[in-house]
Amino acid sequence: MTINRQIIMKTRPEGMPKHENFEIIENKIPDIRHGEVLIKILWLSLDPYMRGRMSKAKSYAASLNEGDLIVGGAVGRVINSETSQYKEGDIVEGFTLGWQEYAIATPATIRKINPELAPIQTAVGVLGMPGMTAFFGLLHVGKPIPGDTVVVSAASGAVGQLVGQIAKIAGCHVVGIAGGQEKCDFLTNSLNFDAAIDYKNENVDDMLDKYCPNGVNVYFDNVGGSITDSVINKLANYARVAVCGVISQYNLTAPESGLRTHRSMLTNQATTEGFLVFQFAQKYHIAIERIAKWIKDGKITYKEDIVEGIENAPEAFIGLMKGKNFGKLLIKVSD
Amino acid sequence: MTINRQIIMKTRPEGMPKHENFEIIENKIPDIRHGEVLIKILWLSLDPYMRGRMSKAKSYAASLNEGDLIVGGAVGRVINSETSQYKEGDIVEGFTLGWQEYAIATPATIRKINPELAPIQTAVGVLGMPGMTAFFGLLHVGKPIPGDTVVVSAASGAVGQLVGQIAKIAGCHVVGIAGGQEKCDFLTNSLNFDAAIDYKNENVDDMLDKYCPNGVNVYFDNVGGSITDSVINKLANYARVAVCGVISQYNLTAPESGLRTHRSMLTNQATTEGFLVFQFAQKYHIAIERIAKWIKDGKITYKEDIVEGIENAPEAFIGLMKGKNFGKLLIKVSD
Numbered sequence: 027m028t029i030n031r032q033i034i035m036k037t038r039p040e041g042m043p044k045h046e047n048f049e050i051i052e053n054k055i056p057d058i059r060h061g062e063v064l065i066k067i068l069w070l071s072l073d074p075y076m077r078g079r080m081s082k083a084k085s086y087a088a089s090l091n092e093g094d095l096i097v098g099g100a101v102g103r104v105i106n107s108e109t110s111q112y113k114e115g116d117i118v119e120g121f122t123l124g125w126q127e128y129a130i131a132t133p134a135t136i137r138k139i140n141p142e143l144a145p146i147q148t149a150v151g152v153l154g155m156p157g158m159t160a161f162f163g164l165l166h167v168g169k170p171i172p173g174d175t176v177v178v179s180a181a182s183g184a185v186g187q188l189v190g191q192i193a194k195i196a197g198c199h200v201v202g203i204a205g206g207q208e209k210c211d212f213l214t215n216s217l218n219f220d221a222a223i224d225y226k227n228e229n230v231d232d233m234l235d236k237y238c239p240n241g242v243n244v245y246f247d248n249v250g251g252s253i254t255d256s257v258i259n260k261l262a263n264y265a266r267v268a269v270c271g272v273i274s275q276y277n278l279t280a281p282e283s284g285l286r287t288h289r290s291m292l293t294n295q296a297t298t299e300g301f302l303v304f305q306f307a308q309k310y311h312i313a314i315e316r317i318a319k320w321i322k323d324g325k326i327t328y329k330e331d332i333v334e335g336i337e338n339a340p341e342a343f344i345g346l347m348k349g350k351n352f353g354k355l356l357i358k359v360s361d
Numbered sequence: 362m363t364i365n366r367q368i369i370m371k372t373r374p375e376g377m378p379k380h381e382n383f384e385i386i387e388n389k390i391p392d393i394r395h396g397e398v399l400i401k402i403l404w405l406s407l408d409p410y411m412r413g414r415m416s417k418a419k420s421y422a423a424s425l426n427e428g429d430l431i432v433g434g435a436v437g438r439v440i441n442s443e444t445s446q447y448k449e450g451d452i453v454e455g456f457t458l459g460w461q462e463y464a465i466a467t468p469a470t471i472r473k474i475n476p477e478l479a480p481i482q483t484a485v486g487v488l489g490m491p492g493m494t495a496f497f498g499l500l501h502v503g504k505p506i507p508g509d510t511v512v513v514s515a516a517s518g519a520v521g522q523l524v525g526q527i528a529k530i531a532g533c534h535v536v537g538i539a540g541g542q543e544k545c546d547f548l549t550n551s552l553n554f555d556a557a558i559d560y561k562n563e564n565v566d567d568m569l570d571k572y573c574p575n576g577v578n579v580y581f582d583n584v585g586g587s588i589t590d591s592v593i594n595k596l597a598n599y600a601r602v603a604v605c606g607v608i609s610q611y612n613l614t615a616p617e618s619g620l621r622t623h624r625s626m627l628t629n630q631a632t633t634e635g636f637l638v639f640q641f642a643q644k645y646h647i648a649i650e651r652i653a654k655w656i657k658d659g660k661i662t663y664k665e666d667i668v669e670g671i672e673n674a675p676e677a678f679i680g681l682m683k684g685k686n687f688g689k690l691l692i693k694v695s696d
Contacts, residue, residue, distance in 0.1 A: 250623045269627045284621040288585045291635030292604045298633040300626030 030055045032126040033339055035090050039080050042277045042347060047080070048096075048340035055128045063112045063136070065102035065120070065129045070336065070357035071150035072343050073098065073184070074248075077276040096125040096339075099150045100359075101139065109133055117141050119149035125339050127359060143318050151354045152188055152321065152328045153314050155303060159270060160188035160246075161313040162306040165196070167268035167299050168244040172197030175238045177257055180248035181222065182209040182329070184354035185270060188317070189246045190219050191326045198244070201237045203230065203253055205349050212352075216327060230256040241265070241294075250275045255285035265296040277347055329353030365390045368460035368674055370425050374415050377612045377682060382415075383431075383675035390463045398447045398471070400437035400455070400464045405671065405692035406485035407433065407678050408519070409583075412611040431460040431674075434485045435694075436474065444468055452476050454484035460674050462694060478653050486689045487523055487656065487663045488649050490638060494605060495523035495581075496648040497641040500531070502603035502634050503579040507532030510573045512592055515583035516557065517544040517664070519689035520605060523652070524581045525554050526661045533579070536572045538565065538588055540684045547687075551662060565591040576600070576629075585610045590620035600631040612682055664688030 029052045036049040058064045076098055079090050090097065100123035104116040111133045112118065120136040123129040139149045151157060163185075170176055176193040180186045181202025190200045190213065202213040202222045210222035221237040223230055230253055234242070241262025247254050250272030258267070275282065291298060306313075320326040331353040333342040339357045346355050364387045371384040393399045411433055414425045425432065435458035439451040446468045447453065455471040458464040474484045486492060498520075505511055511528040515521045516537025525535045525548065537548040537557045545557035556572040558565055565588055569577070576597030582589050585607030593602070610617065626633060641648075655661040666688040668677040674692045681690050 247623060250621060254621075254623060269623045272621075272624045272627055275621065275624050282621060283618040286585060286589075286607075286610070286617060286619040287622055288582060288589060288604045288633070288635070289607045289610050291633055292607060293635070295635050295637055295640070297635075298623070298626055300623070300628070300630050300632070302630055305630070 028055050028128070029053070030126055030128045031336055032124070033096050033336065035080055035092060035094055035096055038082070038092055039277075041279045043077070043080065043340075043344050045340055045344070050337055056130065058106055058108050058130055060108050062108050062130050062132055063104050063118075064106040065118060065123065065131055065136070066105045067100045067102040067123060067127055067129060067336075067359045068361070069101040069147040069150060070125060070339060070359055071099040071154070072339065072346055072355040072357060073156065074271050074273045074276065074346060076343070077273075077347060081276075097122050098125060099123065099155060100129065101146050101149045102129065112136075112138070117146050117149075119154060121155065125336065127336060143314075144321060147330070147356055148328070150356070151184060151330065152317055152326070156184035156354060157188055157317050158306060158310050158313050159303040160185045161192060161317060162303060162309065163268045163270050163301055164189045164192055164244070164246055166306065167301045168246055168266050170196050170198050170244045173199070174243035175199045175201065175240060175262070176244040176246065177201045177203065177234070177238065177242045178246040178248070179203045179253050179257070180271070180273065180349075181213055181219070182352060183248060186246070186248055187213075187217055187328060187353065188326065191217055191320075193244070194218050195320065195325060201234075203249075209352060212329065216329075225253055231259070234260045244268070246270060247272070249273050251282070252284065258285055258287050258290050261290055261294045261296050263294050263296075265294050267296065267298040269298060269300040273347070273349075331355045332358050334358045363390050363463070364388070365461055365463045366671055367462075368431050368671065370415055370427060370429055370431055373417070373427055374612075376614045378412070378415065378675075378679050380675055380679070385672055391465065393441055393443050393465055395443050397443050397465050397467055398439050398453075399441040400453060400458065400466055400471070401440045402435045402437040402458060402462055402464060402671075402694045403696070404436040404482040404485060405433060405460060405674060405694055406435060406489070407674065407681050407690040407692060408491065409606050409608045409611065409681060411678070412608075412682060416611075432457050433460060434458065434490060435464065436481050436484045437464065447471075447473070452481050452484075454489060456490065460671065462671060478649075479656060482665070482691055483663070485691070486519060486665065487652055487661070491519035491689060492523055492652050493641065493645050493648050494638040495520045496527060496652060497638060497644065498603045498605050498636055499524050499527055499579070499581055501641065502636050503581055503601050505531050505533050505579045508534070509578035510534045510536065510575060510597070511579040511581065512536045512538065512569070512573065512577045513581040513583070514538045514588050514592070515606070515608065515684075516548055516554070517687060518583060521581070521583055522548075522552055522663060522688065523661065526552055526655075528579070529553050530655065530660060536569075538584075544687060547664065551664075560588055566594070569595045579603070581605060582607070584608050586617070587619060593620055593622050593625050596625055596629045596631050598629050598631075600629050602631065602633040604633060604635040608682070608684075666690045667693055669693045
């Protein structure tokens, strides 16, 4: 009997998640039934949206109950199959495989990954949900045209780094907002961003004036809160605001007041749209092909923040909520 | 020599406009030149957007300077013409004729009105800018589908009353928000709204829960501020928010903080769009035909709040800023 280590939500977090909200448990791996596959998890994806699952508040992600396995995307290897669609050794990705070492899945909940396209963990990164979010959120919601000034918050994160690079490919002037000099240097030195604003050490309003003298045409928002207030005050006419995430708000215990945005929307004839990537599911293959080609052509790079060991997932997730990660946060579960 | 009484912005209002910001002056009527017409103003339109013209802050309306004639829409009769396109007796409407008894205009800045379609003052009301705003803002920005719950603020105003009635024609459940029992009774008794919320005497949050049990699919916002905060908290998935005006904010001397909306936008995959009616100019004729037919068919009614005498325009405008008008506010300047 092989043991499956799993991480459950022991208690529901109030505000910022703490270690005590999580617990590692051990279970035996159940036998698979006809039509199922057994997957050995290799990589776990930690994403900000998962905080919503831990809350009872209305969110786009279904709520977890106390005691539930933490649900999340992962990449793994099929080690046993009772379906003709998968065989041992296949690499697969699933959005709901969860924080555990072994997962049982049906073909409807996983997809096969081509390991020759890129390193397999990109299936939960640039070639997975974060990549799709960046590609379609920028191009279909933000609708940039060449010459536009595009601002992206959480710019060195899994989604933000790709948003900025795709915006550069689309002929835009790109300004990233991130926390700390190291991240900002990475944006301008390694990712080809035109400018970066260190919200921890610079005045965001002043820097937006400096780097966006004609206003902001597209704002890809991952954070909400006061950074977003500053950007909304700098919108250009006909601006599009794509709301991908509001990580600054996920861990609040009471709603925070801030800038009312309707005046800026009206004066600028601007649009704000909240979106989930799933609406674009039928087009994912287009984005995967293009991003893979851009990576091969050297037009896009990506930074991963890799933590070893499933037992470290809670701490890494808490760090993600605080902006401690630098790049796409992954847990390496097994080789 | 005939005297032309004009109202100028004597001093720029800070906060709520006061009588002292306005002054009536008298000038002789200049002779018209080739290509121009002289118009005797019959009806002046007072609209909330005009507050923006009186401010130096960025707005969609160009700023007035101190001493300038107040610019605004009006309906009048041609009394002298030096262009073959207009003859004496023609009824015309112009968006920039201004607060005065006589105006000189060129054909590019006026349009001919058919007096048989509806009373001529509707050319600045249901068949004019407010009507176009309601029609296109609701149908093209709000995009209601039958069965949607549509909420409109300032619901008994020039735009709001029409928004609600068109939404009813479109098969929607319509909830109006207005100030005072009399206005609310008018919405439900005379305009066929399904429900009305008296924001001065009722708890808007509670009433939205009561009248919008499945959430708000379309919010047509004329007011901004705390009323809007309440509606944003009740949005349904995929909601559309059409931002037409933010009258609660026009007279603030400092920005007011309130609900941050990005979380609701994201969770509901909702869209907020600020719009000006002018983007739909090429389609105005469609709206005019349809609204005129709905009026003739008894499907749409409209309420006017008529004040006599151009000298009363400043007081009426100040009242408009405070929500004292009941229906489309008009100044009857002459017969």
